[in-house]
Amino acid sequence: VPPLLEVEDLHVAFRVRGREVRAVNGLSYRLGEGETVAILGESGSGKSVAAQAVMGILDGPARVERGSVRLRGEELLGMPERRRRRYRGERISMIFQDALTALNPVFTVGDQIGEMYQVHRGMRRKEARAKAVELMERVRIPSAAARLGDHPHRFSGGMRQRIMIAMALALEPDVLIADEPTTALDVTVQAQIMRLLAGLRDELRMGMVLITHDLGVVAGVADRIVVMYAGSVAEEAPARELYARPAHPYTRGLLASVPRLDRRGGPLTPIGGAPPNPAALPPGCPFHPRCPRAEARCAVDRPPPVTVAPGHTAACHFAEEVHGAAPAGRPH
Numbered sequence: 001v002p003p004l005l006e007v008e009d010l011h012v013a014f015r016v017r018g019r020e021v022r023a024v025n026g027l028s029y030r031l032g033e034g035e036t037v038a039i040l041g042e043s044g045s046g047k048s049v050a051a052q053a054v055m056g057i058l059d060g061p062a063r064v065e066r067g068s069v070r071l072r073g074e075e076l077l078g079m080p081e082r083r084r085r086r087y088r089g090e091r092i093s094m095i096f097q098d099a100l101t102a103l104n105p106v107f108t109v110g111d112q113i114g115e116m117y118q119v120h121r122g123m124r125r126k127e128a129r130a131k132a133v134e135l136m137e138r139v140r141i142p143s144a145a146a147r148l149g150d151h152p153h154r155f156s157g158g159m160r161q162r163i164m165i166a167m168a169l170a171l172e173p174d175v176l177i178a179d180e181p182t183t184a185l186d187v188t189v190q191a192q193i194m195r196l197l198a199g200l201r202d203e204l205r206m207g208m209v210l211i212t213h214d215l216g217v218v219a220g221v222a223d224r225i226v227v228m229y230a231g232s233v234a235e236e237a238p239a240r241e242l243y244a245r246p247a248h249p250y251t252r253g254l255l256a257s258v259p260r261l262d263r264r265g266g267p268l269t270p271i272g273g274a275p276p277n278p279a280a281l282p283p284g285c286p287f288h289p290r291c292p293r294a295e296a297r298c299a300v301d302r303p304p305p306v307t308v309a310p311g312h313t314a315a316c317h318f319a320e321e322v323h324g325a326a327p328a329g330r331p332h
């Protein structure tokens with residue numbers, strides 16, 4: 001039986017002023033029903049572009065160079081756009097960071113959610129609105145029926161994100177891609193939204209791809225974590241293993257900068273420097289200009305992925321050693 005979603009050796013590039021820019025450089029992961037894969041990285045790491053490629057919504061000059069995206073064994077790359085469009089929403093759905101700009105300010109939430117059923121299921125308005133109430137209840141919006149006629153600006157940020165989730169789930173997709181779903185929200189609301197998403201994933205047996213820059217957000221939700229850096233996979237492991245024994249200096253740096261409940265107010269240790277410009281990647285290991293562990297060879301030789309434990313790989317010349325060292329920290 002093929003896995004629910006299988007992304008293999010995905011490469012995405014675009015041309016900027018005649019130069020080839022590599023945005024995603026060999027991303028692979030598998031996702032089963034009811035599972036969550038978190039794709040973790042700083043902005044510009046290629047994580048959102050990779051998600052857009054999976055969703056089939058790459059824009060501008062970006063294009064998939066090679067690789068494969070299979071949904072229950074069926075190749076999505078190169079599928080005719082007419083067919084692909086039907087798959088969006090029906091099979092794979094996506095939610096974004098900014099619910100306010102994604103929702104139409106002019107229409108009521110009842111009409112916006114209901115439209116999914118009118119357009120895709122051919123329901124009449126009344127029937128579609130009844131389905132909208134069901135969905136609003138499913139995403140735990142209080143007094144759903146009474147709020148059907150409210151416009152998006154009448155809802156808090158967290159409630160608006162719930163409306164976006166409701167719309168994404170309307171057609172019961174197999175896979176939900178959530179791109180920074182809680183970044184615009186405060187910490188308490190973030191936790192509520194993550195709990196809601198995890199609950200819906202279990203209830204609906206969906207696969208979830210969770211894209212984030214925040215290791216703290218994925219703790220307790222992700223089964224596997226893929227850490228991206230400058231378009232490439234730096235490390236991949238089961239979530240527990242990654243937190244307990246990171247094998248890449250970049251992941252260790254990310255873990256050390258996650259706020260911990262047991263040292264609240266204590267200093268965080270952000271990674272110094274900024275990610276490289278994808279149009280001008282450094283030679284050797286792309287992380288070497290920022291890496292506290294770097295040695296001379298790191299500026300010359302690109303490290304291949306090293307398997308340090310079953311299902312756990314890290315692209316670092318010293319992965320075994322880093323994996324064996326004491327943990328960097330643990331999120332709350």
Ligand code: SF4
Binds near residue numbers: 291316318
């Ligand atoms: Fe750091 Fe070198 Fe490992 Fe890259 S290969 S992460 S520069 S130690």
Ligand code: MG
Binds near residue numbers: 043048179180
């Ligand atoms: Mg992004």
